[in-house]
Amino acid sequence: MEEKPIVEIEGVSKTYQAGKVPVQAVKELNLIIRKREFSVLCGPSGSGKTTILNLIGALDTPTRGKIFLEGRDLGELGRGDQARVRRERIGFVFQSYNLIPVMTAYENAEFVLSLQNVDREERFRRVNRVLQEVGLEGLADRRPDELSGGQQQRVAIARAIVSEPAIVLADEPTANVDSATAEGLLDLMEKLNREKGVTFLFSTHDQRVMDRARRLIRLQDGRVIEDEVRP
Amino acid sequence: MRLNLLAWRNLKRNKRRTLITAFSVAFGVLLAVTFTASGDYSYTNMINTSAAMGMGHLTFEPQEYNDNPTLEKRLPDAEAIRKQVTADKAVAAAYIRIIGPAMFASGARSTGGTFMAIDPAAENPEHNILLRNLVEGKLFTESSDRGVVVGARMAEKLGLKLGRKLIFTVTDKNGELTSELSRVTGIFRTGDDAVDGGIVLLPMDLVRRTLQYEDRAASLVAVYIEDQRLASALQRKFAQTVPLNRGESIFTWKQTQADLAGLIAVDRMFNYLMQFLVGLVIAAGIMNTILMSVMERSREFGIMIALGMPPVQVTGMVLVESFWIGISGLLLGVLITAPWFVYMSRVGLDFSRHIGEDYSAGGVLIDPVMRFRLYGENGLIIMAAVLGLTLLAGLYPALRAGRIAPVESLKGHH
Numbered sequence A: 001m002e003e004k005p006i007v008e009i010e011g012v013s014k015t016y017q018a019g020k021v022p023v024q025a026v027k028e029l030n031l032i033i034r035k036r037e038f039s040v041l042c043g044p045s046g047s048g049k050t051t052i053l054n055l056i057g058a059l060d061t062p063t064r065g066k067i068f069l070e071g072r073d074l075g076e077l078g079r080g081d082q083a084r085v086r087r088e089r090i091g092f093v094f095q096s097y098n099l100i101p102v103m104t105a106y107e108n109a110e111f112v113l114s115l116q117n118v119d120r121e122e123r124f125r126r127v128n129r130v131l132q133e134v135g136l137e138g139l140a141d142r143r144p145d146e147l148s149g150g151q152q153q154r155v156a157i158a159r160a161i162v163s164e165p166a167i168v169l170a171d172e173p174t175a176n177v178d179s180a181t182a183e184g185l186l187d188l189m190e191k192l193n194r195e196k197g198v199t200f201l202f203s204t205h206d207q208r209v210m211d212r213a214r215r216l217i218r219l220q221d222g223r224v225i226e227d228e229v230r231p
Numbered sequence B: 001m002r003l004n005l006l007a008w009r010n011l012k013r014n015k016r017r018t019l020i021t022a023f024s025v026a027f028g029v030l031l032a033v034t035f036t037a038s039g040d041y042s043y044t045n046m047i048n049t050s051a052a053m054g055m056g057h058l059t060f061e062p063q064e065y066n067d068n069p070t071l072e073k074r075l076p077d078a079e080a081i082r083k084q085v086t087a088d089k090a091v092a093a094a095y096i097r098i099i100g101p102a103m104f105a106s107g108a109r110s111t112g113g114t115f116m117a118i119d120p121a122a123e124n125p126e127h128n129i130l131l132r133n134l135v136e137g138k139l140f141t142e143s144s145d146r147g148v149v150v151g152a153r154m155a156e157k158l159g160l161k162l163g164r165k166l167i168f169t170v171t172d173k174n175g176e177l178t179s180e181l182s183r184v185t186g187i188f189r190t191g192d193d194a195v196d197g198g199i200v201l202l203p204m205d206l207v208r209r210t211l212q213y214e215d216r217a218a219s220l221v222a223v224y225i226e227d228q229r230l231a232s233a234l235q236r237k238f239a240q241t242v243p244l245n246r247g248e249s250i251f252t253w254k255q256t257q258a259d260l261a262g263l264i265a266v267d268r269m270f271n272y273l274m275q276f277l278v279g280l281v282i283a284a285g286i287m288n289t290i291l292m293s294v295m296e297r298s299r300e301f302g303i304m305i306a307l308g309m310p311p312v313q314v315t316g317m318v319l320v321e322s323f324w325i326g327i328s329g330l331l332l333g334v335l336i337t338a339p340w341f342v343y344m345s346r347v348g349l350d351f352s353r354h355i356g357e358d359y360s361a362g363g364v365l366i367d368p369v370m371r372f373r374l375y376g377e378n379g380l381i382i383m384a385a386v387l388g389l390t391l392l393a394g395l396y397p398a399l400r401a402g403r404i405a406p407v408e409s410l411k412g413h414h
Helices: A049-056 A079-089 A105-115 A120-133 A149-161 A179-196 A207-212 B003-013 B015-055 B078-086 B152-158 B193-198 B204-211 B228-241 B258-296 B298-306 B311-346 B376-402 B406-410
Strands: A005-018 A021-034 A038-042 A064-069 A090-093 A167-171 A200-204 A215-220 A223-229 B058-062 B091-106 B109-118 B134-137 B147-151 B165-171 B177-188 B199-203 B220-225 B248-252
Touching (some): A021 A049, A038 A207, A179 A207, A200 A207, B015 B311, B015 B376, B165 B199, B165 B204, B258 B376
Parallel strands (some): A167 A200, B147 B177
Antiparallel strands (some): A005 A064, B058 B220, B058 B248, B091 B109, B091 B165, B091 B220, B134 B177
């Protein structure tokens, strides 16, 4: 049975102004991402991968078209509601980890739950469980500068999944780590997808990520040129 | 995670910058205390000195006496007023006095001036600048004495010495000229030529007899209060509680010493203006530093907003940082200001070499030693103003932080 759609993109275009020149980063895009998918957006630089993630993540707004997240039109939301959708329904994993440097691994993972006003005991339970899942037990009190790149990205993954979002958007998550660490991170995310049903949408150049994808969406010049679903 | 803790950790990240910013706040405290405390001291000193020249902080007197102090105008039962106001806890002392114009003569020389009739048994030098500055002899002892205390300048003009005779001529309550003889028992020197050459102290009973006043009559009742700032409140209170005859009124020093009040008001406004301008300069410096720290962390703020932190909370976090900078600056300010304040309160800076001992303004001798005195409420106002300015300085950077677009701040950090 086909899973329920999480993200529905209908005729979306995004045009930026690069100085005085308009640049169309995404053109008439139609796309559906379903629950439990492990999908990858790939394509050369400038093909629109990151722009699409930003649009789905309510970090940016389309010039034309509509994006629905769990049936809700993101274009209808004000700034405050967009922030609420991001903290409650979307997990982010960024290329350069982007942890808050003054917080420990535990506090970074806890951050989104604090924003959601989850009570302290529940936070403690969930954060410790997630840190264990990503293999960071014993490192909870370390700050980002006391962790390796791979460990930092694991904290970022923990932060992204701890609130049990509808979808995790991961922008080049393996770009800044060595091969072994990248494989480890992918194993982890695959496991979370398989065992916990976490929906992942990646943007990447990395062949290793593409090889693991169960759906590969190739982009060029802001358009989907291939949408391959793998068994 | 609580905003407070996060803000505090952010401040600890760049300790040197935080310390420099806190020092700017502390410097603001130092300047504000210096401006305010020197004002509090000098204004209070001038007001008390002015009061000690005869009229008190509050004066009960007949209508129009202040504008045209003739001896026909008097309070028939000044003693009753004095008794009633003395019972008030805020009142340090109250004296009945007759003050008016007179001619003074000794031998062939004469001069015009003002006499002040006092009760020697009641007078306290603390409230009488002339008695505080006796340089020769002493005050007459009986109210009915024929003693007189003159200023050094008048003594020079009339060739007076202790024990010499002085004839004073006044217009009595009926408008008749009348003269009396007295002998010099003391000479004072305040340093102000107008005072030393124009004012004479005479015994109350002698003057009453001379003017044909009733036994309890006087020109005025001079009221001295512990805290000059209460003058207006006490004026309102006494206006309701002290029964006065028709035409009798109560005035504050601001009304009886309008020149001085004007001078202080102008000086105080200038003082506030200076403080405001200095505060603005310091606030601009603080704003610049906080703005710099916000710009450096724009990526972090972008991440926080991307993760769903409401922009208003980001703004709040920077404001909390400003608040802690303000609190740290205040504590630091108290630490660096305390020794300066103690020194200035106890010792002060002596400007007598530059302005002399007899510098006066608004008809009042100015203390050539600059000292500090800070009223509690002014101390609180300084703290609130410094904290408020620090928060104000943090407002623009805080709003900038809340308006950061995550997409923009995350760009270029891949």
